[in-house]
Amino acid sequence: MKERLNDLETRLSRIEDKVMSSTSVMGKTNERQFMDSGQPSYQTTNQSYNNNNNNRSHVDAAAASAEHPFKNNDGIVLHDARGNSVTTVTFSSSNMVAPEATMRKPRVSVRTRSNSHPINDGCQWRKYGQKKAKGNPCPRSYYRCTMVKACPVRKQVQRCADDQTVVITTYEGNHNHPLPTTALSMASMTSAAASNLLSDSTPSTMANYEIPNPNFIPPTTTTTLTPSLSSMATISASVPFPTVMLDLTHSPANQSRFSGSQMSSDLVEPPPRVAGRPVMDPIVFANTLAAFTSAVNNCDGNSSDKNDKSSSSNS
DNA sequence: CGGCTTTGACCCGCGC
DNA sequence: GCGCGGGTCAAAGCCG
Numbered sequence: 001m002k003e004r005l006n007d008l009e010t011r012l013s014r015i016e017d018k019v020m021s022s023t024s025v026m027g028k029t030n031e032r033q034f035m036d037s038g039q040p041s042y043q044t045t046n047q048s049y050n051n052n053n054n055n056r057s058h059v060d061a062a063a064a065s066a067e068h069p070f071k072n073n074d075g076i077v078l079h080d081a082r083g084n085s086v087t088t089v090t091f092s093s094s095n096m097v098a099p100e101a102t103m104r105k106p107r108v109s110v111r112t113r114s115n116s117h118p119i120n121d122g123c124q125w126r127k128y129g130q131k132k133a134k135g136n137p138c139p140r141s142y143y144r145c146t147m148v149k150a151c152p153v154r155k156q157v158q159r160c161a162d163d164q165t166v167v168i169t170t171y172e173g174n175h176n177h178p179l180p181t182t183a184l185s186m187a188s189m190t191s192a193a194a195s196n197l198l199s200d201s202t203p204s205t206m207a208n209y210e211i212p213n214p215n216f217i218p219p220t221t222t223t224t225l226t227p228s229l230s231s232m233a234t235i236s237a238s239v240p241f242p243t244v245m246l247d248l249t250h251s252p253a254n255q256s257r258f259s260g261s262q263m264s265s266d267l268v269e270p271p272p273r274v275a276g277r278p279v280m281d282p283i284v285f286a287n288t289l290a291a292f293t294s295a296v297n298n299c300d301g302n303s304s305d306k307n308d309k310s311s312s313s314n315s
Numbered sequence: 316c317g318g319c320t321t322t323g324a325c326c327c328g329c330g331c
Numbered sequence: 332g333c334g335c336g337g338g339t340c341a342a343a344g345c346c347g
Binding site for chain 2: 126127128129130146
């Protein structure tokens with residue numbers, strides 16, 4: 001245990017060094033983020049894309065730099081409501097490592113089991129690309145949120161190479177529009193949890209640490225929650241890039257740590273219902289994700305997404 | 316006709 | 332400098 005902890009700390013130190021040595025790149029990233037959010041480049045229809053080839057690379061650079069630097073993760077373990085799955089949430093918080101990292105947008109990854117349908121998270125998405133990733137025969141799909149124009153939220157959907165019944169959905173950014181109020185309570189709870197996690201993160205405990213999938217980016221540090229939260233979540237912090245990971249593929253005999261039937265894991269097949277019991281409302285799920293990402297930003301002192309003015313309203 | 320998906324091309328970052 | 336891989340664009344086509 002101690003050796004592992006030392007190893008993790010060593011890795012963290014290396015990452016910190018790397019981050020600190022790339023200050024100029026970070027500054028560039030910040031500028032690009034500003035350009036990205038300051039320009040209504042992303043519209044909900046193809047006809048609305050106003051960029052010509054000259055400024056396209058401009059925007060591409062912004063998107064690439066601002067949204068894809070997430071290479072490390074932290075972890076939480078949530079226990080869902082249905083008793084046949086455990087939700088593993090992985091958190092990465094930039095403020096745990098280096099101030100520069102707070103410039104990055106949060107990312108939320110969700111692992112679910114699905115035979116056919118993608119996650120129904122209550123939001124409207126428009127597919128804007130598909131790409132085959134190396135080492136995975138299944139293509140990765142790219143979606144934008146189309147609930148409002150210029151919503152910066154994007155998601156990637158990809159099936160796991162090892163188990164193609166597992167769908168990995170990754171969300172990036174905060175919604176810049178209000179989400180349905182029906183999910184605010186859950187969003188508030190998750191936001192509070194995230195805030196708690198982020199404010200109390202120390203690389204000192206491994207007690208509740210759990211890696212849902214070894215293929216996922218390994219965390220470098222972990223954190224135990226307050227008593228009320230520790231039963232359902234564990235944080236592992238690693239690198240500068242805020243990432244939340246929800247693993248809904250497990251099937252333990254745990255009962256819900258959440259009240260009622262709100263927090264369940266079958267988000268794959270709409271309408272989600274197992275054994276006659278309603279599972280998580282898609283909207284609740286969407287707000288949960290939004291809350292997590294907002295919380296990550298808020299705990300960073302809002303430095304990671306200053307351009308997303310309305311993100312805090314979502315949580 | 317508007318919105319969505321498909322898909323090849325393009326751009327950029329990163330590793331060698 | 333070059334090649335590779337990931338992410339995005341945007342034209343074309345499909346669908347309700």
